[in-house]
Amino acid sequence: MTVIENMGKKAKDASRVLATAGAIKNKALNAVADALIDNTDKIVKANDIDLENGKAAGLTPSLLDRLKLGSDRIKSMAEGVRKVALINDPVGTVVSGYTTDNGMEITKVKVPLGVIGIIYEARPNVTADAAALCLKAGNAVILRGGKEAINSNKAIAEIMRTAVESAGLPIDSIQLIEDTSRQSSVELMNLSDYLDVLIPRGGAGLIRAVVEQAKVPVIETGVGNCHVYVDESADIQMAADIIYNAKTSRPSVCNAIETILVHKNIAEKALPAIKKELDKKNVEIRGCDRTREILGDSVTPATDDDYETEFLDYILACKVVDSIDGAIAHIAKYSSGHSECIVTKDYNSANKFTSSVDSAAVYVNASTRFTDGGEFGLGAEIGISTQKLHARGPMGVNELTSTKFIIKGSGQVRN
Amino acid sequence: MTVIENMGKKAKDASRVLATAGAIKNKALNAVADALIDNTDKIVKANDIDLENGKAAGLTPSLLDRLKLGSDRIKSMAEGVRKVALINDPVGTVVSGYTTDNGMEITKVKVPLGVIGIIYEARPNVTADAAALCLKAGNAVILRGGKEAINSNKAIAEIMRTAVESAGLPIDSIQLIEDTSRQSSVELMNLSDYLDVLIPRGGAGLIRAVVEQAKVPVIETGVGNCHVYVDESADIQMAADIIYNAKTSRPSVCNAIETILVHKNIAEKALPAIKKELDKKNVEIRGCDRTREILGDSVTPATDDDYETEFLDYILACKVVDSIDGAIAHIAKYSSGHSECIVTKDYNSANKFTSSVDSAAVYVNASTRFTDGGEFGLGAEIGISTQKLHARGPMGVNELTSTKFIIKGSGQVRN
Numbered sequence: 123m124t125v126i127e128n129m130g131k132k133a134k135d136a137s138r139v140l141a142t143a144g145a146i147k148n149k150a151l152n153a154v155a156d157a158l159i160d161n162t163d164k165i166v167k168a169n170d171i172d173l174e175n176g177k178a179a180g181l182t183p184s185l186l187d188r189l190k191l192g193s194d195r196i197k198s199m200a201e202g203v204r205k206v207a208l209i210n211d212p213v214g215t216v217v218s219g220y221t222t223d224n225g226m227e228i229t230k231v232k233v234p235l236g237v238i239g240i241i242y243e244a245r246p247n248v249t250a251d252a253a254a255l256c257l258k259a260g261n262a263v264i265l266r267g268g269k270e271a272i273n274s275n276k277a278i279a280e281i282m283r284t285a286v287e288s289a290g291l292p293i294d295s296i297q298l299i300e301d302t303s304r305q306s307s308v309e310l311m312n313l314s315d316y317l318d319v320l321i322p323r324g325g326a327g328l329i330r331a332v333v334e335q336a337k338v339p340v341i342e343t344g345v346g347n348c349h350v351y352v353d354e355s356a357d358i359q360m361a362a363d364i365i366y367n368a369k370t371s372r373p374s375v376c377n378a379i380e381t382i383l384v385h386k387n388i389a390e391k392a393l394p395a396i397k398k399e400l401d402k403k404n405v406e407i408r409g410c411d412r413t414r415e416i417l418g419d420s421v422t423p424a425t426d427d428d429y430e431t432e433f434l435d436y437i438l439a440c441k442v443v444d445s446i447d448g449a450i451a452h453i454a455k456y457s458s459g460h461s462e463c464i465v466t467k468d469y470n471s472a473n474k475f476t477s478s479v480d481s482a483a484v485y486v487n488a489s490t491r492f493t494d495g496g497e498f499g500l501g502a503e504i505g506i507s508t509q510k511l512h513a514r515g516p517m518g519v520n521e522l523t524s525t526k527f528i529i530k531g532s533g534q535v536r537n
Numbered sequence: 538m539t540v541i542e543n544m545g546k547k548a549k550d551a552s553r554v555l556a557t558a559g560a561i562k563n564k565a566l567n568a569v570a571d572a573l574i575d576n577t578d579k580i581v582k583a584n585d586i587d588l589e590n591g592k593a594a595g596l597t598p599s600l601l602d603r604l605k606l607g608s609d610r611i612k613s614m615a616e617g618v619r620k621v622a623l624i625n626d627p628v629g630t631v632v633s634g635y636t637t638d639n640g641m642e643i644t645k646v647k648v649p650l651g652v653i654g655i656i657y658e659a660r661p662n663v664t665a666d667a668a669a670l671c672l673k674a675g676n677a678v679i680l681r682g683g684k685e686a687i688n689s690n691k692a693i694a695e696i697m698r699t700a701v702e703s704a705g706l707p708i709d710s711i712q713l714i715e716d717t718s719r720q721s722s723v724e725l726m727n728l729s730d731y732l733d734v735l736i737p738r739g740g741a742g743l744i745r746a747v748v749e750q751a752k753v754p755v756i757e758t759g760v761g762n763c764h765v766y767v768d769e770s771a772d773i774q775m776a777a778d779i780i781y782n783a784k785t786s787r788p789s790v791c792n793a794i795e796t797i798l799v800h801k802n803i804a805e806k807a808l809p810a811i812k813k814e815l816d817k818k819n820v821e822i823r824g825c826d827r828t829r830e831i832l833g834d835s836v837t838p839a840t841d842d843d844y845e846t847e848f849l850d851y852i853l854a855c856k857v858v859d860s861i862d863g864a865i866a867h868i869a870k871y872s873s874g875h876s877e878c879i880v881t882k883d884y885n886s887a888n889k890f891t892s893s894v895d896s897a898a899v900y901v902n903a904s905t906r907f908t909d910g911g912e913f914g915l916g917a918e919i920g921i922s923t924q925k926l927h928a929r930g931p932m933g934v935n936e937l938t939s940t941k942f943i944i945k946g947s948g949q950v951r952n
Binding site (some may be wrong): 127135141146167220222226230233235236252314318319333334337339340341357360363364366367368371388415454474476477478480481482483486487488489491492493498499509510512514515524525526527528529530531532533534535536537 | 553556557558560584603625635641643645648650653696725729733734748749754755756772775778779783786788795843887891893894895896897898899900901902903904906907908912913924925927929930939940941943944945946949950951952
C-alpha cells in the first residue's frame with residue numbers, strides 16, 4: 123500500500139464517522155478557527171519560508187502576493203471557517219418522500235459524498251477554505267496543494283488536524299499530501315477505491331490535466347471564457363457600465379468577460395461609448411473588421427484564437443453580429459459555459475437569450491462578476507462548476523453532498 | 538473528423554433545438570410509439586437475423602431469450618415510450634429562486650444535460666427505452682448497443698429517427714453507432730468535445746471498462762452486491778420471507794441479494810428457517826464456520842471471494858456476525874453500494890443501520906428487490922446509479938437534467 127493509498131483508506135474510515143457526526147462538526151470548525159488565530163506566528167513563519175523560496179525561484183510579484191499570509195489574512199481565513207460553521211448542515215435534509223401503494227415509506231435524504239480530493243495551486247488559504255467546507259458537509263478531505271505553498275499548507279493542515287481531533291472527530295478527517303511531485307497528483311487521480319470525487323482548483327492547464335487523466339469522478343471548475351452581448355435595444359450606457367465592470371473590476375478571475383458581441387444596428391453608437399469606458403483602464407480591444415471600421419486602427423484585428431482565449435488580463439475581444447442568433451451561435455461555439463450576459467430592453471430577446479444560452483449562469487442586464495458562491499447566497503464556495511453533471515455554477519456545501527433512499531417497510535416483498 | 542465525432546457534432550446541434558422544444562417532445566414520443574407498432578414486421582425480421590446469428594454464434598438460451606423481440610415485446614416497448622410521454626417534463630422546473638439585496642432575481646432552473654451517450658449490451662429494448670427517456674428530458678442521445686442485437690437496434694433506431702423528424706424535431710436527436718467494434722466504444726468514451734455524460738448499462742466488466750477508460754463524465758450503474766442483515770430482534774419468518782424474495786424472485790438482476798449477515802444471538806433459530814425457504818428453489822448456501830456449525834455440511838465454506846461476488850444466480854453467501862456493528866462493517870467492506878436491508882424490530886437498530894450504511898437504497902424490513910425506477914415512482918428508469926456524484930439509486934428523467942442559474946438585473950455591477 124502506497125502512502126497515498128494509505129491516506130485514502132484512513133480518509134474513508136474517517137468519513138464513516140463524519141457521516142453521522144452532526145453538530146460536532148461545528149464544534150470542530152470553531153476549534154479550527156480558534157487554533158488558526160492562536161497559531162498565527164507559526165503559520166507566518168512557515169509562510170516566510172515559502173515566500174523566500176518563491177523569491178529565489180523567481181515567482182512574479184503577483185504570485186508572491188497570492189502566496190503571502192499576514193496576520194490579517196489568517197484572521198480572515200479563520201473568520202471564513204467560522205462562517206462555514208454557521209451555514210445550515212445539509213446532511214439529513216429530506217429531498218423528497220412518499221408512501222408507496224404497498225405501504226413502504228420512501229425518503230430521499232442528503233448524505234455526505236464521502237471522501238473528497240482537492241488539487242490546487244499556489245494560494246494557501248484554499249487549504250483552510252476547502253477543508254472547512256468538506257468537513258461541514260460530513261466529508262473527509264485529502265488536499266494536494268502546490269509546491270510553492272507547501273510549508274504554509276503543512277502548518278495550516280497540522281493546526282486544523284489537531285483542532286478537529288480535540289473536538290472529538292477523527293484526525294484524518296483532513297489530510298494533506300506532503301509530496302508535491304507530479305506523481306502524487308497522478309496517484310490521487312487514480313485513487314478510485316477511496317475517492318468519491320476529485321475537484322481541481324486552478325488554471326486551465328491543471329483542470330484539463332485532471333479531467334483527462336483522472337479515473338475517479340471529477341468536477342470541472344473555473345475556466346471562464348465569458349461574454350456580454352449588447353442587443354439592438356440595449357441601454358448603451360448600461361451596456362458600457364456592465365462591460366467596464368465585468369472586464370476591469372478584477373480581470374484575473376473566471377467570471378470576468380473576455381469577448382463582447384454587439385448587434386450591428388447599435389454598434390455605431392455603442393462601440394464608442396464602450397471604448398470610452400474601457401479606455402479608463404487602457405483595455406486593449408481586439409476587434410473584427412466591422413469593429414475596426416467603427417473604432418479605427420487603435421483596435422487590433424481579432425483572430426479565432428482571441429475568441430477562444432481566457433485573457434485574464436486587460437484585453438477584450440469584440441465582434442459585431444447580425445442578430446441575437448449570431449450572438450447565441452458565437453457563444454455556443456466559443457464559450458466555456460461559465461457566465462454570459464445580454465444587455466437589452468426587449469422582453470423577447472431576454473427570454474430567448476436565457477433559454478438558448480447553455481452556460482452555468484445567464485444574466486440579463488447585470489455584470490457576470492456576480493457568479494460567485496458568496497454573491498449567490500451559498501455562504502461559501504468550493505469552486506464554480508463548468509460541467510453539467512452533479513453541480514453547475516457556484517458550489518457550496520449542498521453540492522458536496524449526495525443522497526440516499528431510505529425505505530421503511532413492514533415485511534414487503536416484490537411480486 | 539471521424540464518423541463518431543461527426544455524430545457528436547450532429548448530436549450537439551440537435552441538443553440545442555431539443556433544449557427549448559417543450560411539448561413537441563411528447564408529440565415525437567407518441568409518434569415513435571405509433572411507428573414502432575406500425576413497423577412490427579420490420580423489427581421482427583431484423584430481430585430474426587440477430588437470433589439466427591446468435592444461434593450460430595452459440596449464445597445461451599437465456600441470452601437468446603433476452604435478444605428476442607416478438608410482437609408482444611414490441612407492443613410493450615411502444616407502451617413504455619407512451620408512458621415516458623406522460624411523465625412531467627423536468628425542463629424549466631425552478632429548483633430555487635430569490636432576490637438579492639441589490640435587486641437581482643436569481644432562479645436556478647432545470648435544463649437538459651445536452652448530449653448523452655449510452656453503451657449497452659444485448660437487450661434491444663434498451664434502444665427504445667433509453668432514447669425515449671433522453672428525449673423526454675431534452676437531450677440528444679448517441680446509442681452504442683451490442684453486436685448481438687445490431688440488426689434489431691438499427692431497425693428500431695431508424696424507425697424512431699423518422700418518427701422524431703416527422704414530429705418536427707431534428708432527426709439526429711437519436712443516433713445509433715452501427716460499428717460495434719471495440720474501437721467505436723473507445724471513441725465514444727473519449728468524445729469530450731460533444732458528450733456531456735456517458736452511461737454504461739450492462740455487466741460488471743463493461744461498466745469497469747467504461748469507468749476506467751472514459752475521458753467524459755460517467756454515471757456508473759448497476760453492479761449490485763446487496764445484503765440482508767438479520768438483527769438480533771428480527772421477526773424470523775419475516776427475515777426468511779424477505780431473504781427468499783430478495784434472492785430468488787429474479788436472481789439475475791442487480792437488486793437481488795448475494796450475502797446475508799445474521800446476528801449470533803438469533804442465528805441458531807433463524808438460519809434453519811431461512812434455509813427452509815431457500816431450499817424451495819435449491820439455493821446453494823456458502824457459509825462461514827458458525828453458519829456451517831448450525832446448518833451442517835450441506836453448506837459449503839464461504840471464502841472472501843464469495844463475499845465479493847455478485848453471483849446473479851441461486852447462490853447465497855452467509856455470515857454470522859457478533860453485532861450490528863459487525864454487519865455494518867462487513868457491508869462497508871464488501872458492498873457495491875447498491876441496496877441493503879436490515880430485518881429488525883428494534884427502533885435503535887433500524888436508525889443505526891439506515892444512517893450508517895452508505896448505499897444508494899437502505900431498507901428496513903422490506904425486500905431489496907424494490908430498488909427500481911418503476912417501484913420508486915420515477916415513471917421509468919435509465920439505470921441505477923451506484924456512484925455518489927450527480928445521481929444515486931434509480932435514475933429517471935429528472936436525473937437526465939442539469940441546472941442553470943438565470944439572473945435578471947437592471948444594470949447591477951459588482952463593487
